[in-house]
Amino acid sequence: MSALKSIAAAASLFGQTPGDPEPAAHVEAGTGPSRRSVLVGGGSLVVGFSLFGNQALAQEGGQNGGGEGTGAAAHPEEKAPALPGSLKTNPQLDSWIRIDADGAITVFTGKAELGQGIKTALSQLAAEELGVEFKAIRLVTASTGVTPNEGYTAGSHSMQDSGTAIMNAAAQVREILIGMAGTKLNLPAEQLKAENAAIVAPDGRKLGYGEIVAGQRFNTQAQPTSKLRDPLNFTIIGQEIPRVDIPGKVTGGVAYVQDLRLPGMVHARVVRPPSYGAQLTAIDTSAVEKLPGVLKIVRDGSFLAVVTAKEFQAVTAMRALQVAAEWQERPSLPNQSTYYKTFRSLPSDYRLILDSHAPTAPAAKTVSATFHRPHQSHGSIGPSCAVAHFTGGKMTVWTHTQGVYPLRKALTELLALPDEQVQCIHTEGSGCYGHNGADDVAADAALIARAFPDKPVRVQWMREDEHGWEPYGSAMITELSGSLDAGGKIVDFQFEVWSNTHNGRPGPAGNLLAAQYLEKPFTPAPPTPIPQPEGGGDRNSIPLYHIPNAKVVEHFVKTMPLRVSAMRGLGAYMNIFSIESFMDEMAVAAGADPVEFRLRHMEDARARDVISKAAEEFGWSSWKASAPGRGRGFAFARYKNLGAYCAIAAEVEVERETGAVRPVRFVAATDSGQVVNPNGIRNQVEGAIVQSSSWTLFEQVTYDNTRISSRTWSTYPILRFPALPDTVEVHIIDRPGLPFLGTGECGQGPTSAALANAVANAVGVRVRDLPLTPNRVKTAIGV
Known part of the structure; x- marks a missing residue:
């Protein structure tokens, strides 16, 4: 059955027939x-x-x-x-x-x-x-x-x-x-x-x-x-x-919600404010209403959108509305050059995550370090998209949200409709893993479809919408201190993290972007911590290593100056980057090999297996730099300390004159419990390595005191093909009959630290601030 018929069949579940009314002969994604x-x-x-x-x-x-x-x-x-x-x-x-x-x-x-x-x-x-x-x-x-x-x-x-x-x-x-x-x-x-x-x-x-x-x-x-x-x-x-x-994605078939075309469908674009909190004070729509294909202009407070017969007509009309609109802005963003100082001063709650004590040998040496992570975007290749159809008092939304039921709850509140009047059908999106603009564009589509009923309405965000308005991965600060005894074992470990919840998803209608700009706006839900053992900003802040005296504290920052929510791994990416970079620094202080140092402090047998496997397959014990500027690094984590185990060894090449870092080779080992599809596990770890390499080497949201400035691919660079490593190997340890542990987010943290550790090994200096840009590395080298 065609993808279009599948979508039509899905709609028919809810009494909707925007497309072919033929009952589903097969069941495909989002249909039944x-x-x-x-x-x-x-x-x-x-x-x-x-x-x-x-x-x-x-x-x-x-x-x-x-x-x-x-x-x-x-x-x-x-x-x-x-x-x-x-x-x-x-x-x-x-x-x-x-x-x-x-x-x-x-x-x-x-x-x-x-x-x-x-x-x-x-x-x-x-x-x-x-x-x-x-x-x-x-x-x-x-x-x-x-x-x-x-x-x-x-x-x-x-x-x-x-x-x-x-x-x-x-x-x-x-x-x-x-x-x-x-x-x-x-x-x-x-x-x-x-x-x-x-x-x-x-x-x-x-x-x-x-x-x-x-x-x-x-x-x-x-x-x-x-x-x-x-x-x-x-x-x-x-x-x-x-x-x-996979087939539709690699053959140009109908694979994503961005590809969805329903009979009679119209197109819409939203005119976003130029900055956070800006209010629409005046607009003359008369000229825009006369443009070809314009069917309706929708305004509710500062929520402004246009509906047209064809997509490019919507883009043209949106640009014209942007020119016609008058906005009241106010400077609300901090100075980016001193952001971390500002961040540290924001109101926060003190949360004691771990406080363990045991008798030990006296400390002989102490190491301290501070690490920083900026706000980072999801960088979805396909800008967020949704299709909504409102007819007979019922709303159907095709959406690439990661939670159809929580989104429905938010939409029922937003639209003042009962649950049974709203259906959300998941349709894959081109770009995901976290809270990007998927839920927000679904709300856009639903609001516009309510104002323009009886025809499916497709809303596609523009690139500047996605980069400028999505909820970012939260900035973070970590401070670590550790003491070694005379034999080179860790006897004390102190870890503090400053972070937000990493969760602003719907549920509540106020967490939807459009809802905050209506004539009668909805208020976002106050951020709350995600409790351990999974955690949010404190995820993976507790080391899996055996350390007799350890204290972990989260400074939970309630309100951030930039919009933030879930990005793949939440706080685990930064916390693992910090802890595993610090483990290398402690190993240097102990005069120990980084892999041996980790095994010295690891009691979990499965963790020891993946550490040993990654090191063995990499050839760690016999590795020698094949050229100047080459370095190796190692890192390990068990995601959330209850998910998949992952160890990664990396080789990089650093140009001392420019500071540019090029990943050369990654070797990973993972234990996800019982393996269902080995290829799927390899896909996830390979993808984690590539994505995390991009975060670690390139990505950072930029802004002035009023507006987000990283709204294009030139101002928000991501890893391109020339920066891909030469080889990536993933070795899987199967555990037949044991529980599934989940693989999707196990590799991001170890990748970041393996890269940082390899850079330090290559050039002899440590870079603790993300991303590891050429300027930052060059400055650290002192060239």
Whole structure:
């Protein structure tokens, strides 16, 4: 089925038919069978379906960002054993798996495909446990009212939460089918096996899944433990099945929400204020209204937009409105040259994260260091985009948000509509991993569609909108101090971090950009810390190393001068950069090899395995600089101290005359628990290395005292092809039968520190401020 028909089918779930009304013959991202057919059953295996019950909505608020948070726990009065993964909050089996009378199998996930490959991995899990071919699985991703509510797709939680739920639900469904078939065949369940979408008896008789469930309805909740297949017998899990989301992306097909075109669709652009807090004081729209294709100008307070028949007409009209608009601005941004001093002086809450004490040998040497991270943009290649359709009092939004249910909550507040009148359908976006402009542009589209009903309205941000208005990754400051005993072991460690929450996602309507500029504006929710063990600004601030005396403090800055929210990894990127750079500084003070020094302080066996593996594959012990200016660096972290383990060794080349840093080679080792798709894990770690290299070497938001100035690719540079490393190797340590740990954000922190450590090794001086620009490196060298 064409992508357009898939989108139309998704809309038809909600009584919308903006495109081809043909029912879905296949289930693709953000689409699915009609809600009525799912609820009624119609010859399907229907097991107590309840998408709108209290438990299903328990994650509505979610929390966290970068992508974080999986929401609330089950009802406190229920003392039943914990269910695995997201079955805790979505316990009905049919919330996850549906089998039709014709044998078609549909799997539902509340997580979104963001380019991390979960469409493929989740389908592999379901196929393995159900005993069917991979191609037999039809996966429905995040869509309100259709899929389970799993909060945000974030924080490397997709496999831990949704993957665990689907694997266990599929295993339980398989056993239910075996039991039902045993009744029909008059055989005990232990004599039957699930194979090729059928239950097979020893005498060769078999019943297809569709035959077994035809006309049946059930009311079954997930159980705490299911009979999972033995990893020794896997035929699909662990295989490098090609990712299903890739072909359209590399062939110019319809792959992203930016590509979406619906019949009768119109185009819109928003005229953003020139700076934070600017108010629209006057505008004469008469000339713009006469421009070709202009259908409507929408104004509500300082929210200004134009609707046209064609896209370039919208761009032309938007530019004309920008000229016609008069704004009242006020200087609200600090002096960038002294920003960190200002940042330190902002009101903050003192939060003690760790305070451990044990007797040790006396300290013989102490090392101290301060590190800085600037505000950084997501740098999404495709500016944020959404399509909204308001008709019959119902709003449908196609969006690349990372949380369809939290976004729906925000939109219902913004539009004053009940939940059942708003549907959010996830459609992949070209650029994501964190809170970029996806939610904001969805709000833009919804507001404009309400003002221009009965036609789908497509809103595409411009590059200056994306770079100038998205919520940035928060600036951070860290201060570290550590003491060594005479034998070169760490006896004391002090860590302080100044940071914001790293989470300004909706939920609340006030967290949507447009909502803050309406005639009756909504107020953003006050920032709150994300608690440990995951944390926000303090994520990964607690070292995994064995250190007898350690103190970790977060200075939680409540209000930032620039708009900030979740960027991939939240505070982990900066905290790992700081700690792992500092570990090298401590190793130098101890006169120790950096890898040996880490192993000296590491008790976690799995951590030791990835450190040793990365060092071995890199050739650490035998490495010698092949040319002047070459250096090597090493870094390790376990993401959030409870996710995937990752160690990275890097080789760089530094031009002393210019200070330019060129990554030459990366070798990584990772342990993500049981491996579902090795290629997917490699993709994630390779992507983390490239993305983090860009952050670490190039990226920084710039501004004057009134406006953001880094609104173009020339003023906000990112890593380009010439700066890519020559080689990247990712070595995976598989742990069959162990829990999924999540891979998506494990590599960003170690990459940054490995680069910084390699630069220090190459030129003999340490650069502690990000990014490691040529000027900064050259200044440190003193050339």
